Amino acid sequence: MKRILITPALIVAAALGLSACSTPFDVSRDTPFDPITPVIEAPTQDWSFTAVEIVVPRTLSVSEANSIKPASDIVWREDPLGDRYVQVEAILRDALTPVLQPREGAATPVVVAIEVTRFHALTERARYTIGGEHEIEFMLTVRHAETGQILSGPRPVDLTFRALGGQAAIQAEAQGITQRVRITERLQEWARVEFPAPLATLISVAEVQN
Numbered sequence: 001m002k003r004i005l006i007t008p009a010l011i012v013a014a015a016l017g018l019s020a021c022s023t024p025f026d027v028s029r030d031t032p033f034d035p036i037t038p039v040i041e042a043p044t045q046d047w048s049f050t051a052v053e054i055v056v057p058r059t060l061s062v063s064e065a066n067s068i069k070p071a072s073d074i075v076w077r078e079d080p081l082g083d084r085y086v087q088v089e090a091i092l093r094d095a096l097t098p099v100l101q102p103r104e105g106a107a108t109p110v111v112v113a114i115e116v117t118r119f120h121a122l123t124e125r126a127r128y129t130i131g132g133e134h135e136i137e138f139m140l141t142v143r144h145a146e147t148g149q150i151l152s153g154p155r156p157v158d159l160t161f162r163a164l165g166g167q168a169a170i171q172a173e174a175q176g177i178t179q180r181v182r183i184t185e186r187l188q189e190w191a192r193v194e195f196p197a198p199l200a201t202l203i204s205v206a207e208v209q210n
Helices: 008-022 084-096 166-174 179-194
Strands: 047-055 108-120 132-144 150-158 161-163
Touching: 047 084, 084 108, 084 179, 108 150, 132 179, 161 179
Parallel strands: 047 108
Antiparallel strands: 108 132, 132 150, 132 161
16 A cells, blocks of 8 residues: 655645636636635634525615615616515525535535625626626624524624626626626635635545555
8 A cells, every 4th residue: 555645745735726616617817806704713723604594684675776875775687677685695606505515524504694785786787888896794793603602793794896898798798707707706806715614625645556
């Protein structure tokens, strides 16, 4: 049996490689994401995610006005006209569930609860003219899945970032880079920064048979 020794340099290279592969959309950006700073103060190395709860309160206002920036909490246009609360919930759930999965060997089962406070994408008018911002804001709470004890939060999270507009938006859509794609990437980037996997789960010593 032959053991492959893992040096610090190899560990760093492997971690960087895994980070690059973890992004679901291999596209370049003229407008890069702003850096994300974690808000959780508690160590997460022993957390295993059993569920992601998304709440979009019906008290949030919704606008279908095709103005540059409607005065409302929710603006979303890439789904057919319908229940915007349900649509926003699905966007967050579909983005975060694949990232926040159970972790082998983790000691503490947790539920990640998110309550949306603002989800403001672009109207058609803004999208194809001046652009703007995707305003993604929510309250984050982490609680023990069995006891219900709050382990962190509630804490506000603001993932607002620049949105593409005008010709840049048109060119992005031609490549399949919709608003949903970029918002999904932003949410998944946040989840990986906020809840980093322990190094031991990313890299293991490989063994090969002679």
